[in-house]
Amino acid sequence: MNASPDSTNSAATALPGSSLEVSGFRVRLTGFQLRLISVIVFFTAWQIAGLIPISPAFPTFTATMASMFEMTFDGTMIAAYIETLKPLALGVGISATFGVAIGVSMGLYKGSRWLFEPIFVVLQASPVAALIPLITYAYGIGLTAKTIAVIILASPIIVLNTYKAVGNASPVLIQMCCSFQGTRLQQIWKVIIPNAAPVIFAGLRLGVAAGFIGVILAELLITPTGIGDIISYNRSIANYPHMYAAVLSIIVFSAVMVGLLEKAEVRYFRPEKKRGN
Amino acid sequence: MNQAVHLPLLDEATPADPTSNIVAVRGITKYYGTDVHALENINLDFPTGQMTTLLGPSGCGKTTLLKIVAGLLEATSGEVFVKGKPVTGPGPERAFVFQDFALLPWATVTRNVAFGLELTGAPKKEREDIARSFIDKVGLAGFEEKYPHELSGGMRQRVGLARALAVDADVLLMDEPFSAVDEQNRRKFQEDLLRLLSVENKTVLFVTHSIEEAVYVSDQIVLLSPRPGRIHSIIRPELDRSESPDDIRRDKIYLDTVEEIWGNIRKYLE
Numbered sequence: 001m002n003a004s005p006d007s008t009n010s011a012a013t014a015l016p017g018s019s020l021e022v023s024g025f026r027v028r029l030t031g032f033q034l035r036l037i038s039v040i041v042f043f044t045a046w047q048i049a050g051l052i053p054i055s056p057a058f059p060t061f062t063a064t065m066a067s068m069f070e071m072t073f074d075g076t077m078i079a080a081y082i083e084t085l086k087p088l089a090l091g092v093g094i095s096a097t098f099g100v101a102i103g104v105s106m107g108l109y110k111g112s113r114w115l116f117e118p119i120f121v122v123l124q125a126s127p128v129a130a131l132i133p134l135i136t137y138a139y140g141i142g143l144t145a146k147t148i149a150v151i152i153l154a155s156p157i158i159v160l161n162t163y164k165a166v167g168n169a170s171p172v173l174i175q176m177c178c179s180f181q182g183t184r185l186q187q188i189w190k191v192i193i194p195n196a197a198p199v200i201f202a203g204l205r206l207g208v209a210a211g212f213i214g215v216i217l218a219e220l221l222i223t224p225t226g227i228g229d230i231i232s233y234n235r236s237i238a239n240y241p242h243m244y245a246a247v248l249s250i251i252v253f254s255a256v257m258v259g260l261l262e263k264a265e266v267r268y269f270r271p272e273k274k275r276g277n
Numbered sequence: 278m279n280q281a282v283h284l285p286l287l288d289e290a291t292p293a294d295p296t297s298n299i300v301a302v303r304g305i306t307k308y309y310g311t312d313v314h315a316l317e318n319i320n321l322d323f324p325t326g327q328m329t330t331l332l333g334p335s336g337c338g339k340t341t342l343l344k345i346v347a348g349l350l351e352a353t354s355g356e357v358f359v360k361g362k363p364v365t366g367p368g369p370e371r372a373f374v375f376q377d378f379a380l381l382p383w384a385t386v387t388r389n390v391a392f393g394l395e396l397t398g399a400p401k402k403e404r405e406d407i408a409r410s411f412i413d414k415v416g417l418a419g420f421e422e423k424y425p426h427e428l429s430g431g432m433r434q435r436v437g438l439a440r441a442l443a444v445d446a447d448v449l450l451m452d453e454p455f456s457a458v459d460e461q462n463r464r465k466f467q468e469d470l471l472r473l474l475s476v477e478n479k480t481v482l483f484v485t486h487s488i489e490e491a492v493y494v495s496d497q498i499v500l501l502s503p504r505p506g507r508i509h510s511i512i513r514p515e516l517d518r519s520e521s522p523d524d525i526r527r528d529k530i531y532l533d534t535v536e537e538i539w540g541n542i543r544k545y546l547e
């Protein structure tokens with residue numbers, strides 16, 4: 001095979017934004033193309049690993065994709081996502097709303113810090129999977145228990161990030177706001193919270209990712225439903241392509257959600273980042 | 278020929294005179310905690326429409342004094358009067374220009390300049406029109422929609438100045454406004470500032486480390502001693518401001534005043 005202007009293979013080693021020579025063609029790669037290439041490389045490696053195979057329980061990429069299509073079109077996947085998304089959306093929504101509110105109040109008021117800091121520090125430090133049986137004991141096996149599992153995983157990081165960000169708000173900007181006779185409320189809304197937004201959003205992204213862990217853990221440990229059910233059922237009947245398809249789909253879904261959150265952040269809170277610096 | 282004039286030092290008993298002195302500082306002493314004695318019994322008048330510079334060694338309490346006048350810091354004892362009224366906090370007749378700019382990184386130049394007006398609840402259209410006119414006056418036309426990180430240090434300082442001018446305060450408090458600016462731009466900025474102030478009719482309290490800058494821009498220079506800051510002397514360089522900037526800098530009074538201040542500062546450096 002001789003080298004062609006098609007850059008997919010040789011370009012994989014190119015550095016971001018660099019241009020490279022392929023058979024005399026100068027190719028400039030955009031960030032999107034580079035990302036595409038790294039995805040292709042990953043799936044190729046997966047395919048090869050599955051063909052060897054590195055383990056009898058490791059399917060090829062193509063077999064996994066076939067399962068993915070099969071489950072998508074027979075409705076299994078959609079039904080599963082509806083099931084999984086209920087506790088996830090509820091839990092993440094509650095964690096984000098209350099987590100940011102609690103974190104902001106902790107950053108602003110000593111009393112709130114005194115009340116909440118120990119709770120969330122302990123929650124963050126504890127092995128949460130071990131708490132899930134306790135949740136089942138207290139709340140049964142329904143939606144409530146799963147939602148609580150999501151909240152337990154997602155909220156500490158959201159609360160603690162928000163608290164740190166608000167507590168470390170720039171004293172210079174606060175003083176500036178005072179010097180122009182800003183009220184305490186204006187100071188909070190127009191200076192402290194926008195100033196803290198990048199770190200709050202970093203916490204939200206981590207919180208959403210943790211929420212996914214929470215919901216899958218709940219579906220594996222409490223009652224098998226949704227995506228967790230597809231994973232555990234297909235593992236028990238050794239249908240590995242189906243199992244991997246479910247795992248892959250939830251990873252992709254989680255990554256897309258986190259990416260969308262980042263887009264929303266830049267769009268609504270960080271206009272200065274919109275122009276590629 | 279005029280000579281630099283030395284004024285008699287005020288004492289606490291001298292009444293504040295709101296007609297010719299818009300700001301009066303009476304017996305200000307400041308301790309940080311119990312150990313750090315920053316200022317000791319400062320008595321000062323700031324004549325309306327004039328530029329007063331605070332000059333003194335690092336750590337002598339210049340920023341502290343400026344922030345007490347701004348109402349951002351509380352004095353341990355003593356009082357500040359603005360237009361005859363005692364200061365209890367920040368007020369609309371005073372605007373602060375911060376040494377490190379204090380711009381909102383997430384806001385455009387226009388919103389930053391309009392921020393003081395935004396806080397008073399001025400309608401968006403009105404405050405943005407005012408902001409644009411001041412952006413123009415400080416020489417930043419064309420940068421209205423830029424963000425602070427897209428500007429140079431000197432341009433950011435101009436944004437800070439425009440923001441202070443936009444609220445139309447009578448007194449501008451400027452803390453080392455040119456420290457982030459290189460020497461050429463600094464001179465240009467000094468001239469721009471003088472030109473701007475001659476039209477805007479503001480009273481300015483200006484902190485600097487540069488003797489040349491102080492003599493060049495000031496009507497009145499307050500020389501502070503090392504910590505705890507006390508007034509060492511007050512000097513009024515009677516320069517002929519109608520001369521060109523280069524002529525002023527070659528003027529004998531200018532050079533003598535710089536030399537004299539140097540002499541004083543050298544004394545307490547030993």
Ligand SMILES: Nc1ncnc2c1ncn2[C@@H]1O[C@H](COP(=O)(O)OP(=O)(O)OP(=O)(O)O)[C@@H](O)[C@H]1O
Nearest residue numbers: 309310313315334335336337338339340341342504
């Ligand atoms: N918040 C504070 N707590 C304790 N000490 C302080 C505080 N702020 C200032 N000081 C001390 O008070 C003294 C005066 O500080 P100030 O910032 O007013 O000096 P300055 O004349 O502005 O100095 P510079 O020229 O370096 O800006 C310094 O010795 C400083 O260390």
Ligand SMILES: [Mg+2]
Nearest residue numbers: 339340341452
């Ligand atoms: Mg200072």
